[in-house]
Amino acid sequence: MIAVFIEVHNGQAKRSSLEVLSEAARLARPDGSRVTALFAGGGPAAEAGEAFRFGAAEAIYLESPALAAYSAQGYALAVAGWLEESGPDLVLFAATALGKDLAPRVAALLDVGLVSDCTCLRKGRDGFEFVRPAYGGKVLLTLTMNRRPALAALRPNVFKLEGQDQAGGQVVVKKIGIPAGAIKGMVTGIENAGGAELDISEADVVIAGGRGMKESANFALLEELASLFPRAAVGASRSAVDSGWIGHQHQIGQTGKIVSPALYMAFGISGAMQHLAGMSSSRCIVAVNKDPEAPIFKAADYGIIGDLFEIIPRLKEELGHSSDYGRKGSPPV
Numbered sequence: 001m002i003a004v005f006i007e008v009h010n011g012q013a014k015r016s017s018l019e020v021l022s023e024a025a026r027l028a029r030p031d032g033s034r035v036t037a038l039f040a041g042g043g044p045a046a047e048a049g050e051a052f053r054f055g056a057a058e059a060i061y062l063e064s065p066a067l068a069a070y071s072a073q074g075y076a077l078a079v080a081g082w083l084e085e086s087g088p089d090l091v092l093f094a095a096t097a098l099g100k101d102l103a104p105r106v107a108a109l110l111d112v113g114l115v116s117d118c119t120c121l122r123k124g125r126d127g128f129e130f131v132r133p134a135y136g137g138k139v140l141l142t143l144t145m146n147r148r149p150a151l152a153a154l155r156p157n158v159f160k161l162e163g164q165d166q167a168g169g170q171v172v173v174k175k176i177g178i179p180a181g182a183i184k185g186m187v188t189g190i191e192n193a194g195g196a197e198l199d200i201s202e203a204d205v206v207i208a209g210g211r212g213m214k215e216s217a218n219f220a221l222l223e224e225l226a227s228l229f230p231r232a233a234v235g236a237s238r239s240a241v242d243s244g245w246i247g248h249q250h251q252i253g254q255t256g257k258i259v260s261p262a263l264y265m266a267f268g269i270s271g272a273m274q275h276l277a278g279m280s281s282s283r284c285i286v287a288v289n290k291d292p293e294a295p296i297f298k299a300a301d302y303g304i305i306g307d308l309f310e311i312i313p314r315l316k317e318e319l320g321h322s323s324d325y326g327r328k329g330s331p332p333v
Contacts, residue, residue: 016094016156025055066178071186076105208235212268216245253278271296
């Protein structure tokens with residue numbers, strides 16, 4: 001059995017979790033393994049239908065008043081307890097902020113290993129093989145685990161989201177008892193900065209700015225450019241975030257978020273190793289910089305040497321003339 005933990009936001013399963021579920025279904029298909037979608041916190045709702053549509057044969061809801069809001073200790077105890085009872089061979093998480101918080105705690109409770117930030121997953125002769133970048137993306141490690149269950153967190157936007165013909169599945173609600181005092185802290189509220197914007201780790205297109213943007217007001221140019229693409233978000237280098245020009249939730253790199261969009265456009269970003277580690281798995285990279293020696297050009301598929309404040313308006317004008325933009329389901333790369 002393969003179990004996939006599903007994150008839910010505003011009553012909907014997160015796309016990154018559904019990508020993981022799709023990959024689990026692909027892995028399970030050759031030998032007919034069962035795929036289970038694991039939810040925590042609420043009762044059965046519309047997200048179960050999404051889980052079935054993307055490959056789950058059953059949906060398990062771990063239910064407890066203590067799980068109504070996310071807490072690292074409560075969720076880890078609930079998930080680890082169910083995994084000990086059910087005994088899956090493989091447990092998958094999305095490598096989101098929540099997944100990176102929860103998965104290591106579950107692994108510690110089960111006393112098993114965890115491979116984080118996987119970009120490839122396959123079945124080998126001796127079990128599952130996990131591939132992940134290392135040393136800032138300069139090498140790829142292939143890892144196997146000899147203890148069960150094997151735990152892994154998969155990088156968002158890397159694995160294809162594929163719907164299944166399966167119409168439905170079994171829904172099971174399991175009551176969970178969380179010991180008093182086990183939860184040391186929990187989320188009491190979530191405040192979205194700037195409205196309901198798309199998280200950069202789940203965007204198909206990322207428009208990113210660095211120190212070359214000069215000031216916070218100029219990030220409005222990137223927001224306008226992003227509005228011309230479907231499923232686009234604005235990102236930033238650490239230097240831009242440290243300067244206070246944009247919020248930390250937009251930071252890309254080793255100390256920020258890892259992104260893997262179909263199209264990554266970097267404006268005024270020099271391309272420090274720490275930043276490249278956060279976006280090098282993008283499928284198409286376009287860099288704009290006045291410095292022809294900027295390291296970002298070594299990682300870019302397309303490079304423009306010039307003043308970003310001259311190039312952005314020309315890009316906006318060109319994209320604005322394209323009537324199909326904003327209506328297609330994916331960027332033209």
